[in-house]
Amino acid sequence: MQVEKIDLRDTQSFSTFFLDYLDNKEELKKFHGLRPKMECFEEQISKKQFVDENRKVLCQVLEKQYSKINKSSVVSSNLASLKQSNAYTITTGHQLNIFTGPLYFIYKIATVVNACKALKKKYPAYNFVPVYWMASEDHDFDEISYFNLFGKKYEWKTDQKGAVGRFKTDGLKDMLESLPEKAELFERAYLENDNLANAVRYYVNELFSDEGVVVMDGDDAQLKALFAPVIKDELLTSTSNELVESTNSDLESAGYKPQIYAREINFFYLQDGSRERIIKDGKLYAIKNTSLQFSETEMLSELENHPERFSPNVVMRPLYQEVILPNLAYVGGPAEMIYWLQLPRVFEHYKTPFPILLPRNFALYINSGFIKKMRKFELTSIDMFREVEALKADYLAEHGENEMNLNGEVDDLKEVYDLLIEKAETVDASLKGFIAAEHAKAAKGLDNIAKRLKKSEEQKHETALNQITALKDKLFPGGGLQERHDNFLNFYLNNPNFVKEILESLDAFDLRMHVIKQA
Numbered sequence: 001m002q003v004e005k006i007d008l009r010d011t012q013s014f015s016t017f018f019l020d021y022l023d024n025k026e027e028l029k030k031f032h033g034l035r036p037k038m039e040c041f042e043e044q045i046s047k048k049q050f051v052d053e054n055r056k057v058l059c060q061v062l063e064k065q066y067s068k069i070n071k072s073s074v075v076s077s078n079l080a081s082l083k084q085s086n087a088y089t090i091t092t093g094h095q096l097n098i099f100t101g102p103l104y105f106i107y108k109i110a111t112v113v114n115a116c117k118a119l120k121k122k123y124p125a126y127n128f129v130p131v132y133w134m135a136s137e138d139h140d141f142d143e144i145s146y147f148n149l150f151g152k153k154y155e156w157k158t159d160q161k162g163a164v165g166r167f168k169t170d171g172l173k174d175m176l177e178s179l180p181e182k183a184e185l186f187e188r189a190y191l192e193n194d195n196l197a198n199a200v201r202y203y204v205n206e207l208f209s210d211e212g213v214v215v216m217d218g219d220d221a222q223l224k225a226l227f228a229p230v231i232k233d234e235l236l237t238s239t240s241n242e243l244v245e246s247t248n249s250d251l252e253s254a255g256y257k258p259q260i261y262a263r264e265i266n267f268f269y270l271q272d273g274s275r276e277r278i279i280k281d282g283k284l285y286a287i288k289n290t291s292l293q294f295s296e297t298e299m300l301s302e303l304e305n306h307p308e309r310f311s312p313n314v315v316m317r318p319l320y321q322e323v324i325l326p327n328l329a330y331v332g333g334p335a336e337m338i339y340w341l342q343l344p345r346v347f348e349h350y351k352t353p354f355p356i357l358l359p360r361n362f363a364l365y366i367n368s369g370f371i372k373k374m375r376k377f378e379l380t381s382i383d384m385f386r387e388v389e390a391l392k393a394d395y396l397a398e399h400g401e402n403e404m405n406l407n408g409e410v411d412d413l414k415e416v417y418d419l420l421i422e423k424a425e426t427v428d429a430s431l432k433g434f435i436a437a438e439h440a441k442a443a444k445g446l447d448n449i450a451k452r453l454k455k456s457e458e459q460k461h462e463t464a465l466n467q468i469t470a471l472k473d474k475l476f477p478g479g480g481l482q483e484r485h486d487n488f489l490n491f492y493l494n495n496p497n498f499v500k501e502i503l504e505s506l507d508a509f510d511l512r513m514h515v516i517k518q519a
Helices: 016-022 026-031 038-047 052-065 073-081 104-122 170-178 184-191 196-211 221-237 239-253 296-305 317-324 334-340 344-349 368-376 388-399 407-427 431-460 462-475 498-505
Strands: 002-006 087-094 127-134 146-149 152-155 214-217 267-271 274-281 284-287 293-295 310-312 327-332 356-359 362-366 513-517
Touching: 016 026, 016 334, 016 356, 026 239, 038 104, 038 327, 038 356, 052 073, 052 214, 052 221, 052 317, 073 127, 073 196, 073 214, 087 104, 104 127, 104 196, 104 327, 104 362, 104 498, 127 196, 170 184, 184 196, 196 214, 196 498, 221 239, 221 267, 221 296, 221 310, 221 317, 239 344, 284 296, 293 296, 310 317, 317 327, 317 344, 327 334, 334 356, 362 368, 362 498, 368 462, 388 462, 407 431, 498 513
Parallel strands: 087 127, 087 327, 127 214, 327 356, 362 513
Antiparallel strands: 002 513, 146 152, 267 274, 267 310, 274 284, 284 293
C-alpha cells in the first residue's frame, strides 16, 4: 500500500471550528485539556488516578459481557491487564449502525488500536488497551437503520422502540438475503445473537480481536451504580445545564457555534422498549410521553434500587465513560471533538480528569482500478479533492483544440467601448448610457460564443469528461467524503485483507488525510 498525506485544510471538507482545534488556536485552549500528542500522555497518566473499586467492577462487568464470546489471546491478555493499576484505555465510541454503517467506523477503531501500539513503544511501563464503546442506549434508530453498498441504500424497517442495543435482530434476515453477495460475518452476527448490542460486539470482535480491541457496553446496572452519585446530583441540582450553558456562551463570544445544548436534567429513564427524558415538573419528576411520575424520595429510591434505568444523554455520557474507565484519550470525529469541547466545566465540577481529545484518522481509499484512471488523466491525490467542474476545465484547457477562454477579447471589447464613451463625453454626454448598453449586449454575445465553444469542445471530449466525472463520483459519492458514505463491505467483500491494510496504513498521531492507494 502507498499512503500519501494531505493537510485537512486542503481537502475543503472540515469546519473552521474543528480545524482551529487542530491548530491549537488561543481562543479554544481553555475548552480542552492536553494536546493530542504522544509526549502529553505521561502527564495525562499522572492526572488519571483511577479508583480501585471502579477498576474491580469494570473487570467484573467485562468478564460477564465476554462470557459467550470466543476471545483471542490478545483480548484475554488485555482484559487481564485491566485489573492492574498500570493499565489504561484509549477509547472510541459509535452508534450501532447496521453492518457497521459508514466507513469511518473502521477508521475510528483502527485509530485506537494504532494509538495504543504507539504509546506502548513510547511508555513501555504501562499497558494501553483499545476500547470500542457501543452506544447501545441510543434511541435514534433512523441514524443507524441503513448503509450504502455498491451504490445502493439498504434500510432496516422495524417497529421496535427504545435503546437500540436491546433491539432483536431477527428482522435483519431478509436484508442479509437481499445483499448482492454473501456476508458470512454479518450472517453469524445477526442470526446467532439475540440483540443488536451482542451482534455488534460479535462482529467487532471478529474484525479486531487480533488487535486486542475490547468492546464495552455501558448499559449495565453495576456500572451505572458507580455513576449513581453524579446521577443523584444531576437530579437534585441540575448543575450540568448551567455549566454547559456558560461554556456555550463563552464559545459563542469567541466566534464558535456550539454543537449540543444541555437540558435541566440530562438523563433519560430507560426501560425495555422505551427511553424517555426525565423532566422536573414542580416537586415531581415526570417521564416524558408516559404517565410515570415520581416524588423526589421515589426518584432517589428508584436510582438506588435500579441505577440501570438512568441513561445519560450526550452531555453526561462522556463523563460516565470517564468515571468507569481508566481512560486517557477519546478518539472521535470532528462533530464529537466539538461537543467534548463544551464539557470541561462539567468534568471539573465532578472532579474527573478531562481526557485528551484525539481526532480519528481520516482516509480516502483508492483501489488499483481507480489509480489507473487517475494516471490516465494525470490527476494527483490533491486534485481529487477539487470540484469536478474544475477538473474538467483543466482537462479541456490541456487537451482542447480551440482556445475557449475569451478573456483577452473581453478586455479588448471593453477598451473599445471605453474609447467610445470618452468620445461621447466630448460630443454628446447623453450617448454614454446608449454606449454602455451596447457594450453589455456585445459582452453577452462574447459570453454566448465562449459557451458554444466550450460546449463544442466538451462534445469532442465527452467520453473523457464523463470518465473524470464518474471517477470523482465513485471516490466522493454524493459529493462528500468516501468515508462518510460508503460501507466497508464495498472493499472487504473483494479484499478480506482490507482491515489489515487500513491498520498498516494509518498513523494515529498524524492528523492529516491519509490517501491509501492499493498496489
